Amino acid sequence: MTDFTPTTPEEVLSVVQWAAAEQAPLEVVGQGSKRGIGRPAQTEHTLSLSRLSGVTLYEPAELVLTARAGTPIAEIEKLLADYNQQLDFEPLDYGPLHGQAAGAGTIGGVLAANLSGPRRLKAGAARDHILGINAVSGRGEAFKAGGRVVKNVTGYDVSKAMAGSWGTLAVCTDVTFKVLPVAETETTLAIRGLLDDQAAAAMALAMGSSAEVSSAAHVPEGVAISVVGGALGSDAATLLRLEGFPPSIAYRLNLLQDMLKNAGELQVLLGDKSKAVWRDLRDCIPFADGTHKPVWRVSMQPSEAHRMTLDLRQNVPASAFYDWQGGLVWLRMEHGEPEAERVRALVRAHGGGHATLVRANAAVRAAVPVFAPQPPALRALAERLKASFDPHNILNPGRMAG
Amino acid sequence: MTGLVMPKADEKTMARRAEIVAAMRAIVPGEGVVETVNEMRAFETDALTAYRQLPLVVVLPETVDQVARILRYCNENGVRVVPRGSGTSLSGGSLPLADAVLLVMSRFNRILEIDFPNRVVVAQPGVTNLGITTAVEQDGFYYAPDPSSQIACSIGGNVAENSGGVHCLKYGLTANNVLGLEMVLVNGDVVRLGGKHLDSEGYDLLGLMTGSEGLLGVVTEVTVRILKKPETARAVLIGFPTSEQGGQCVADIIGAGIIPGGMEMMDRPAIKAAEDFVQVGYPLDVEALLIVELDGPPAEVDHLIAEVERIAQANGSTTCRISGSDAERLSFWAGRKAAFPAVGRISPDYLCMDGTIPRKELPRVLAGMRELSEKHGLRVANVFHAGDGNLHPLILYDANNPGELAAAEEFGADILRLCVKVGGVLTGEHGVGVEKRDLMPEMFTEADLDQQMRIKCAFDPNHLLNPGKVFPQLRRCAELGRMHVHQGKMPFPDIPRF
Numbered sequence: 095m096t097d098f099t100p101t102t103p104e105e106v107l108s109v110v111q112w113a114a115a116e117q118a119p120l121e122v123v124g125q126g127s128k129r130g131i132g133r134p135a136q137t138e139h140t141l142s143l144s145r146l147s148g149v150t151l152y153e154p155a156e157l158v159l160t161a162r163a164g165t166p167i168a169e170i171e172k173l174l175a176d177y178n179q180q181l182d183f184e185p186l187d188y189g190p191l192h193g194q195a196a197g198a199g200t201i202g203g204v205l206a207a208n209l210s211g212p213r214r215l216k217a218g219a220a221r222d223h224i225l226g227i228n229a230v231s232g233r234g235e236a237f238k239a240g241g242r243v244v245k246n247v248t249g250y251d252v253s254k255a256m257a258g259s260w261g262t263l264a265v266c267t268d269v270t271f272k273v274l275p276v277a278e279t280e281t282t283l284a285i286r287g288l289l290d291d292q293a294a295a296a297m298a299l300a301m302g303s304s305a306e307v308s309s310a311a312h313v314p315e316g317v318a319i320s321v322v323g324g325a326l327g328s329d330a331a332t333l334l335r336l337e338g339f340p341p342s343i344a345y346r347l348n349l350l351q352d353m354l355k356n357a358g359e360l361q362v363l364l365g366d367k368s369k370a371v372w373r374d375l376r377d378c379i380p381f382a383d384g385t386h387k388p389v390w391r392v393s394m395q396p397s398e399a400h401r402m403t404l405d406l407r408q409n410v411p412a413s414a415f416y417d418w419q420g421g422l423v424w425l426r427m428e429h430g431e432p433e434a435e436r437v438r439a440l441v442r443a444h445g446g447g448h449a450t451l452v453r454a455n456a457a458v459r460a461a462v463p464v465f466a467p468q469p470p471a472l473r474a475l476a477e478r479l480k481a482s483f484d485p486h487n488i489l490n491p492g493r494m495a496g
Numbered sequence: 497m498t499g500l501v502m503p504k505a506d507e508k509t510m511a512r513r514a515e516i517v518a519a520m521r522a523i524v525p526g527e528g529v530v531e532t533v534n535e536m537r538a539f540e541t542d543a544l545t546a547y548r549q550l551p552l553v554v555v556l557p558e559t560v561d562q563v564a565r566i567l568r569y570c571n572e573n574g575v576r577v578v579p580r581g582s583g584t585s586l587s588g589g590s591l592p593l594a595d596a597v598l599l600v601m602s603r604f605n606r607i608l609e610i611d612f613p614n615r616v617v618v619a620q621p622g623v624t625n626l627g628i629t630t631a632v633e634q635d636g637f638y639y640a641p642d643p644s645s646q647i648a649c650s651i652g653g654n655v656a657e658n659s660g661g662v663h664c665l666k667y668g669l670t671a672n673n674v675l676g677l678e679m680v681l682v683n684g685d686v687v688r689l690g691g692k693h694l695d696s697e698g699y700d701l702l703g704l705m706t707g708s709e710g711l712l713g714v715v716t717e718v719t720v721r722i723l724k725k726p727e728t729a730r731a732v733l734i735g736f737p738t739s740e741q742g743g744q745c746v747a748d749i750i751g752a753g754i755i756p757g758g759m760e761m762m763d764r765p766a767i768k769a770a771e772d773f774v775q776v777g778y779p780l781d782v783e784a785l786l787i788v789e790l791d792g793p794p795a796e797v798d799h800l801i802a803e804v805e806r807i808a809q810a811n812g813s814t815t816c817r818i819s820g821s822d823a824e825r826l827s828f829w830a831g832r833k834a835a836f837p838a839v840g841r842i843s844p845d846y847l848c849m850d851g852t853i854p855r856k857e858l859p860r861v862l863a864g865m866r867e868l869s870e871k872h873g874l875r876v877a878n879v880f881h882a883g884d885g886n887l888h889p890l891i892l893y894d895a896n897n898p899g900e901l902a903a904a905e906e907f908g909a910d911i912l913r914l915c916v917k918v919g920g921v922l923t924g925e926h927g928v929g930v931e932k933r934d935l936m937p938e939m940f941t942e943a944d945l946d947q948q949m950r951i952k953c954a955f956d957p958n959h960l961l962n963p964g965k966v967f968p969q970l971r972r973c974a975e976l977g978r979m980h981v982h983q984g985k986m987p988f989p990d991i992p993r994f
Contacts, residue, residue: 483950
């Protein structure tokens with residue numbers, strides 16, 4: 095049992111070369127903040143990147159940042175904030191949902207889990223902002239892909255393949271991300287008291303308008319009270335976020351208010367209050383209840399989301415709230431059972447998508463596929479891709495088992 | 497690259513031509529198989545017209561099942577396949593091979609679904625880029641990526657090349673706007689990636705497919721995100737006495753937190769050629785001309801125009817015109833959009849390059865290009881997507897002068913080497929194809945390229961799909977898969993452990 099904590103890319107290479115020669119499986123982690131997701135590791139050795147840390151290039155005028163993969167995300171967010179910039183995809187923090195402190199995690203983990211937040215709808219996820227990587231494959235070979243510029247089609251987009259691969263293809267040692275300016279102001283329009291289907295219609299209307307809504311969420315009655323310590327009150331809240339320059343926000347808010355004046359009671363959340371609400375939704379705070387009740391993160395077509403949850407609740411007790419206009423459904427299974435097959439069958443029946451079990455105790459995660467199983471041809475392709483990077487299956491073996 | 501070497505035609509396959517044509521006819525009836533030399537001429541090149549090659553046979557399937565059967569047949573019989581959309585590749589991505597079936601997807605030309613509540617369009621791959629916008633614009637929507645060939649290029653080709661365009665600074669490339677694909681693997685398997693939902697349940701194969709230049713699979717359906725058309729757009733035309741000032745203005749606009757809908761720059765030779773051609777009133781006494789377009793709600797556009805004007809003046813602009821009408825805005829763009837044909841008027845031939853650099857390196861790269869221009873004895877005009885550092889140097893030459901094409905290609909290669917040297921890349925949006933294939937080692941090590949080829953092997957173990965493109969040297973998958981292990985002790989006993 096060995097925990098390797100290399101401090102340079104060369105040391106990472108030597109560890110993986112040794113593991114490849116010995117065919118010794120490695121659990122690859124940053125700070126281990128997302129260990130609660132995926133099949134529990136059963137490896138003798140751990141490769142931790144927590145000491146492979148530091149921003150190696152940051153050029154605000156070029157909108158680009160390169161860091162060692164083990165750099166704490168908190169350190170990067172602070173540095174960017176000093177220059178009034180940010181990772182536009184606002185990576186969520188799984189800490190609170192798993193009963194851990196907020197603020198842990200590394201930039202490499204952000205890529206490996208392809209994190210994103212409420213702005214995913216407009217700005218994309220980690221996959222949409224990664225520009226380049228340096229990595230060590232499971233073969234024990236160092237390679238690079240991509241670059242440090244946004245417009246780049248030179249060779250396959252191997253950096254994107256790292257997004258959401260949970261460290262099963264290669265160990266990234268350096269990652270380069272596009273960064274963007276922070277919007278000058280943000281304001282949220284809340285429509286109060288809507289049922290799920292009414293909210294779906296209101297969000298579709300808003301997203302299809304010229305108001306350039308950057309996030310759209312619906313928190314039903316019963317869940318709303320858990321947002322920002324009750325600051326939203328208990329009535330259902332359908333939330334539309336506007337970001338940008340003040341004159342633009344004023345105009346777009348007016349447009350939305352006019353369009354939705356008959357939809358329900360309207361409320362405006364300014365600045366910090368708006369930010370606090372979206373941060374809570376980003377991190378799934380309403381379900382950060384200190385329990386191990388299973389939580390699903392479901393990605394599906396927005397217009398079907400409320401129908402899927404309605405069907406689910408006919409059979410099992412579940413709480414839900416919606417982000418990405420409904421394209422992201424957070425589900426908490428109130429009776430403690432994951433109901434994996436039922437949830438996934440309903441997602442399929444409602445236009446397709448995928449459900450990831452992002453919270454469950456280790457016994458459940460060992461028994462239930464955490465990531466959605468794929469059809470045979472796709473699964474075979476994914477296995478060949480894995481083998482092309484890691485033929486002996488030494489990097490996070492079984493973590494993504496579906 | 498006039499010495500372009502393509503994979504040697506397989507004589508056994510060539511000898512079996514009649515049998516292969518018959519097999520194709522059994523799969524695709526009627527006019528879907530083109531085999532006479534005269535008819536195949538129409539397919540012998542793409543938009544990189546310096547290279548021409550007749551294919552073995554041209555097949556134009558109409559159904560996914562036909563595509564699957566064609567690929568299965570070719571895979572089982574070791575026959576190479578070159579996929580083609582509209583044939584507008586600027587890098588020779590769809591250049592045929594003498595021993596390969598040319599699989600043309602142009603009959604997949606229907607829009608399958610328009611879904612406004614979810615803001616997506618599902619289209620067959622042969623639908624043109626502009627065709628998607630046309631299908632939704634009466635409802636006020638559009639598809640954002642807008643490569644300059646958008647009137648002709650297909651959405652399937654856009655996926656293959658990860659196409660960009662003027663708008664991608666603000667709205668992203670094809671990869672950021674495609675949500676789902678259906679594709680056929682070389683073994684005939686049909687798989688679906690993504691859909692109307694976001695992100696993947698497994699590896700991001702959608703991300704890998706986008707920009708894979710037809711080497712990994714054949715796309716048979718594309719789901720794209722559509723956006724509400726901005727209420728207004730206005731443009732500012734700004735002239736600078738030096739390219740350094742123009743470059744600094746671009747940096748300052750972005751530094752002020754402004755991401756324009758488009759931000760284009762032209763150098764003096766390009767300005768002159770464009771103005772001579774379309775006469776839109778470009779200033780001729782400037783070294784750099786910047787077009788900045790702001791789009792969005794009127795209140796935002798007005799606010800940002802004033803900001804851009806202030807930044808331009810602070811950087812010593814000598815001209816700064818703000819479009820007062822949509823007609824005037826379009827006239828600002830007319831010269832830029834006509835830049836390529838305008839250069840075509842002043843030179844019998846030109847090569848269009850496509851490197852990307854960190855923006856701050858622009859003055860250094862421009863100076864380097866002037867030196868290279870003297871060294872190679874050829875003129876160059878420059879247009880750039882200034883916001884993202886994507887350069888399109890146009891190298892002027894005359895193919896009728898012996899040796900000039902070769903000189904132009906060497907000049908182009910030198911420019912791309914310079915781009916890589918300053919931290920940039922070989923191609924921003926046109927693809928590697930055959931054009932930049934042999935320059936790949938300038939940017940990637942053997943280990944980098946080997947890992948990319950192993951990905952290729954996971955999709956296409958016999959290198960049958962579009963061989964001769966992207967990779968300078970094809971290595972057998974069995975050889976690539978071999979492990980060279982270093983048996984040894986536990987490494988670095990001094991590596992910290994807990």
